[in-house]
Amino acid sequence: MKEDVEAIWVMALDFLSDCEAIVALSRPRVTTHSAYYAMFHAARAVLVSIDGDRAATKHHGVVRKFGQIAVADGPPEMLAAGRAINVAHEARIEADYELRQTPKSIDASERAADARAFLAACARHLGLPPPAPISPL
DSSP, rough: OOHHHHHHHHHHHHHHHHHHHHTTOOOHHHHHHHHHHHHHHHHHHHHHHHHHGGGGOOOHHHHHHHHEEEEEOOOOOHHHHHHHHHHHHHHHHHHHHHHTTOOOOHHHHHHHHHHHHHHHHHHHHTTTOOOOOOOOO
């Protein structure tokens, strides 16, 4: 199970890295998508660490269960993470499927910042180091 958590965590870090690289290119749709998937995989890592193979795998289930854990866990950063993944989930659906609306760059930048904070909260919960700082280009 520990290997599963670590493998999922690497996926979260990969999406965070992509998200932060893309935000600089002013690609709000792709930034929003990658920010959500960074959060989704980090949330999955938390859930797998708790529930093992019984952990939720579908998006709505992961978002819902993570929110329950965030409320039960209590620290403000986890409560903020629970709210952030809900916002990111809705934003990702709009970014991926809304034909006539592109996310605003400022909103995508906020999702990227939310993703970094979300992964930092999950890392603390999992006993892992926080994501490495963004390296300058």
